[in-house]
Amino acid sequence: MIKASVIGATGYAGVELVRILGQHPAVQLVALTTESYKDQKMSAVFPHLVHGVEMTALELDLVAVVEKSDVVFTSLPHALAMSIVPAVVAGGKKIIDLGADYRLKDATVYGAWYKHQHTDLENLAQAVYGLPELHRAQIRGRKVVGNPGCYPTSVALGVAPLGRADWVDWDSLIIDSKSGVSGAGRGLSLGVHFSEVNENLKAYNIAGTHRHTPEIEQEISGLAGRPIKVSFTPHLIPMTRGILSTMYFSIKSGVGVKEVYEAYQAFYSQEPFVNVLEPGQLPQTKHVYGSNYCQIGLAVDQRTNRLLVVSVIDNLVKGAAGQAVQNMNLLFDLEETVGLRTLPIFP
DSSP states (O other): OEEEEEESTTSHHHHHHHHHHHTOTTEEEEEEEOSSSTTEEHHHHOGGGTTTOOOEEBOOOHHHHHHHOSEEEEOOOTTSGGGTHHHHHHTTOEEEEOSSTTTOSOHHHHHHHHSSOOSOHHHHHHOEEOOHHHHHHHHTTOSEEEOOOHHHHHHHHHHGGGGGOSSEEEEEEEEEEEEOGGGGOSSOOGGGSHHHHTTOOEEOSTTTTSTTHHHHHHHHHHHHTSOOOOEEEEEEOSSSSOEEEEEEEEEOTTOOHHHHHHHHHHHTTTOTTEEEOOTTOOOOGGGSTTSSOEEEEEEEETTTTEEEEEEEEOTTIIIIIHHHHHHHHHHTTOOTTTTOOOOOOOO
């Protein structure tokens, strides 16, 4: 059994990770830590765990956690994982960070966007960006995985097959994304109070100011083979879970949706968690709710020579906890789908 610990187990992503790991047939949870609910049973704080996780959440004792674990997950605000990762690596264990500290390869870019100096450059240099569909080979055998953000996951999976095609103008890319409120985290904030969010839709952190922008550009630049800047506009929508991202490209005249669909089908034919819908079908967030799946729909506007790609994920599963478990499966040479084959919940 893989002995796993979660540091930061009581935020939305953390408790979703606990739920998935608690049902994983090859995992034994050995430590759950929290600042908010010390010495309380997880099932008392989160009654939905009552039939699966009866552990008590404790204050972090990093030495003890490292000693008893094979893998440690950190689900913490940015800049906090940097003080934990070195001890885990020094102890010969693996770590998957669900925060932002090990996603960006350039420490200068991280400092500019997150307003913190990166203090663990050695492990940052060895970390891998944990998007299995694009970096599976690099993930295997690594000690440190930077689990991707939710918006970047939806975008990168949506456009990845186009990296091998010469149909699109990467510089024309415009990204419109909409996220459920759980993406803002569990902390109290006026902007996510029910009366502020209900029956309301708003854009936020627009015009290149959202912190996921450099992460999106990092992955898209890798796909395009050159530096790319994007226009990314996120929106908060009054639902609990889910992300829907629509990507707009200028496309060469004469390229039809059938040709694009066949390229996407070929690219994702062996991917267990990505479904490309047939032309004429479009994905909905309800179709992936509670699951580790991504669905992608395609359309070509022949009047304007634009390709539209629509991708949907559950921001807490494929956008966070489920993807972290997918990465863990790779690190320990398990079948990638183990513990993650749960079908979406509908309606």
